[in-house]
Amino acid sequence: MYFHLVAVSDVNDGSIAFHIADKDIEKLKDSQEKLMSIAEDLKASFSFHVIQTEKPGWDSIVELDSYFKNMLIFDDEKLFIKEISNSSTITAEEIAGFLQKDVGINSNLKIQKLLYFIYSRLLILTGNKLFNEPIQAWAYGPVVPEVYSSFRWNELPSPNVLLSKLVMNKQRDVIVESIEYILKKYGDHDAFALANLTHRVGTPWSKVFKQNENQCIPDDLIIEYNKLHPDEL
DSSP states (O other): OOEEEEEEEEEEEEEEEEEEEEOTHHHHHHHHHHHHHHHHHHTOOOOEEEEEESSSSHHHHHOOEEEEEEETSSSSSEEEHHHHHHTTTTHHHHHHIIIIIIIIOOOOOHHHHHHHHHHHHHHHHSOOOOOSSEEEETTOOOOOOHHHHHHHHOOOHHHHHHHHHTOTTTTHHHHHHHHHHHHOOOOOOOSHHHHHHHTTTSSHHHHOOTTTTBBBBOOOHHHHHHOOOOGGG
């Protein structure tokens, strides 16, 4: 008789599970305690299942209960945790989709500027990136090209994608705070008023913009500028 420990986590594309089996149930307890600690650090939610079957393989669990049938299975704890971490990584398009479809902002230009301010605020507060897509200096201010294209072709994701990722994102609270703060401060501004704010002398945009070159705006310029102008964020 084998005892199986199964830790299940819901991610964007379904459920994933970490699985180990042993004849001695006591050997499974250390793994469960370790995963519970990791779940707390990640602000993730796992469901734990201890199951008995005659065989050590995963197939014996699926034969017993079809609930586990279509899960992506890991027997390597590090790869399991990496998959969970990756599933909570937020993209610029997901933030933009929330701004468009939940907040109701239907201007590509305005979404781009609010996205830049939200990114900048979180960067100042934590030193971390909100998303990995580059922010470029275009003629009307900072732009994330992926968001520009997705908005243009009506392909921004549902706000539910962002909301589901926030559940397991370690920066959840500060991300929510940054979005709410920027919307309260700048949400009533029109797109061109926001663009003008990014065009002022000394802004990161003003230091890198060159016509038709779409230069990337580096994080160090954003940090440097906002140390001198903390009232803007």
